[in-house]
Amino acid sequence: MKSSISLRFVVIGASVAGLSCAYLLQQSGHEVLVLERSRRAENPDGGLKVPPNMARLLHLFPGTMEMLKEKATLCSGVYFLAGESSKLLGRMIFKEEIMSDLGSDFYIVAYSDFIAHLYNLCISSGVRIKHGFIAKNVVASSDSPPVVVSESGVQITADFVVGADGRKSITRQAIPSEEQESDDDLLEFHIPNGNKRATPKTELTPLLAANVTIPISLMKDDPQLAPLTRDDRFVVWTGNGSSVGTICCGGKFVLTYNTRPPGPNDRDLEWDDAAPASTFLERLKDYHPLVRKVARLAKSSHWTIQVPKDRSRFTNPQNNVVVIGDAAHTLPINATHSCSGAMEDAVTFGYLFSHLRSRNQVPLFLNGYNHIRGDRTKMSEELEFAGISLVSIPPGPQRDARDSALGMTLHLEGADDETLARVWGDYVRAFNYDAVDAVDEWYMNWAKPLHSAAHSAY
Numbered sequence: 001m002k003s004s005i006s007l008r009f010v011v012i013g014a015s016v017a018g019l020s021c022a023y024l025l026q027q028s029g030h031e032v033l034v035l036e037r038s039r040r041a042e043n044p045d046g047g048l049k050v051p052p053n054m055a056r057l058l059h060l061f062p063g064t065m066e067m068l069k070e071k072a073t074l075c076s077g078v079y080f081l082a083g084e085s086s087k088l089l090g091r092m093i094f095k096e097e098i099m100s101d102l103g104s105d106f107y108i109v110a111y112s113d114f115i116a117h118l119y120n121l122c123i124s125s126g127v128r129i130k131h132g133f134i135a136k137n138v139v140a141s142s143d144s145p146p147v148v149v150s151e152s153g154v155q156i157t158a159d160f161v162v163g164a165d166g167r168k169s170i171t172r173q174a175i176p177s178e179e180q181e182s183d184d185d186l187l188e189f190h191i192p193n194g195n196k197r198a199t200p201k202t203e204l205t206p207l208l209a210a211n212v213t214i215p216i217s218l219m220k221d222d223p224q225l226a227p228l229t230r231d232d233r234f235v236v237w238t239g240n241g242s243s244v245g246t247i248c249c250g251g252k253f254v255l256t257y258n259t260r261p262p263g264p265n266d267r268d269l270e271w272d273d274a275a276p277a278s279t280f281l282e283r284l285k286d287y288h289p290l291v292r293k294v295a296r297l298a299k300s301s302h303w304t305i306q307v308p309k310d311r312s313r314f315t316n317p318q319n320n321v322v323v324i325g326d327a328a329h330t331l332p333i334n335a336t337h338s339c340s341g342a343m344e345d346a347v348t349f350g351y352l353f354s355h356l357r358s359r360n361q362v363p364l365f366l367n368g369y370n371h372i373r374g375d376r377t378k379m380s381e382e383l384e385f386a387g388i389s390l391v392s393i394p395p396g397p398q399r400d401a402r403d404s405a406l407g408m409t410l411h412l413e414g415a416d417d418e419t420l421a422r423v424w425g426d427y428v429r430a431f432n433y434d435a436v437d438a439v440d441e442w443y444m445n446w447a448k449p450l451h452s453a454a455h456s457a458y
């Protein structure tokens, strides 16, 4: 669809959220400039998870499904193993049981392949991309258009600014927080150089997460480890108050560790801190020797504390700045929906603004955006954080109950729909979401009637 008016958009950040949003806006007739901090040559490794709710949207981006079919791994399922014994507790096999009904598959694709594809789509549709631009702040007021200021003082004016600048978003500062956090609401963490860091208290508990990466070339010659490198599944090792997830992608084997709220010993950890691999190994004492054997091959580990924020407002009061992707929400990193959430945001915003007929509609559309994404984001965040605590339950009756529920999934052959829905209801609810349908529904209910009413008044 083509929007009836053309606005000048500046998008900050050329990653999943920024590039997909830029492409959709440009295709619908707007004029888009993307500002990206890094130089083009960077080629980070790592794998993106593309669950069905994201794969379903890729028809909006020509050639992406073909690229995935050629380059991505089709993920066969999630396997839950007992951390101590490696006993199989449960499994969700994606292809046969669920995916045919959902009409989309679950892929793992190299971050660099996915970004390169979006990048080329943007360029061929006329999006301009400026590299080496480090945005310092976004100045917004109601009587003049928003301005993006770079670290070197360059100013760029637009009709509208889209902040797709990731977890440490600077654009987010242009959007007042929902309740101003008072000092007594802050938890303090002490960091080694004597500074103090504070994070706000929230209802969902924060997570301490860490990852290590091992080149699979180091594992290939070991008969115990080699089978892991051929894995096309996610494996979750359930622990006592923690869990370890493993995934294999792009020549790398990655372990991600998650544990409950930071305790006194974790106060030394900064955001995105690098630490020796031994720090990671110490945490794995109770885990199966195979997990420890892989982890021992790592050179270093990365640590981060993630605080869920439960936001429902992504736009500023002047209605000319929005945040999308990791800049907007607090989905756990490397989780199932961290990338799909960013894509859903981008599609929701881009597709909404392809319906724009006049500037007067902008506040209404932004209201729609907050409404649509607020509900969905809350659901995905709860699901991800709850999922992580479920696989970390310490020994006891609650864990036994979890294990017997997981055990049901081992005997699902021929199970009826009702049983499947009971076992996998939450997963399916998250996978079954269609961001385009959500906009269509909102548009039919709100924007169209208002538009018709306004016209019939003349």
Ligand SMILES: Cc1cc2nc3c(=O)[nH]c(=O)nc-3n(C[C@H](O)[C@H](O)[C@H](O)COP(=O)(O)OP(=O)(O)OC[C@H]3O[C@@H](n4cnc5c(N)ncnc54)[C@H](O)[C@@H]3O)c2cc1C
Pocket: 012, 013, 014, 015, 016, 017, 018, 035, 036, 037, 038, 044, 045, 046, 047, 048, 049, 110, 111, 133, 134, 135, 136, 164, 165, 166, 167, 168, 169, 170, 324, 325, 326, 327, 333, 334, 335, 338, 339, 340, 342
């Ligand atoms: C280099 C890189 C590699 C990644 N690899 C993986 C991966 O392999 N697997 C995975 O699950 N997730 C990965 N992620 C994270 C993943 O992309 C996000 O979790 C998720 O997809 C949401 O994406 P996003 O576009 O909202 O944010 P991000 O992907 O974090 O992108 C933010 C973008 O904004 C740019 N930016 C930030 N601040 C500024 C500024 N002040 N001025 C200008 N530009 C700015 C950044 O350089 C980046 O390109 C990666 C992110 C990056 C940046």
Ligand SMILES: *[C@@H]1O[C@H](CO)[C@@H](O)[C@H](O)[C@H]1NC(C)=O
Pocket: 045, 046, 047, 048, 247, 254, 333, 334
């Ligand atoms: C995990 O997330 C980090 C940061 O968001 C990213 O750099 C990394 O590549 C991701 N790893 C995987 C395997 O997804």
Ligand SMILES: *[C@@H]1O[C@H](CO)[C@@H](O)[C@H](O)[C@H]1NC(C)=O
Pocket: 240, 241, 286, 394, 395
């Ligand atoms: C689980 O962890 C707790 C706290 O660290 C510990 O006290 C307990 O002994 C552990 N239980 C088992 C079975 O390892």
Ligand SMILES: *[C@@H]1O[C@H](CO)[C@@H](O)[C@H](O)[C@H]1NC(C)=O
Pocket: 045, 046, 211, 212, 213, 254, 272, 302, 303, 304
């Ligand atoms: C591990 O986490 C760090 C920090 O979040 C990130 O920079 C790094 O890319 C991650 N690596 C992998 C392979 O996940």
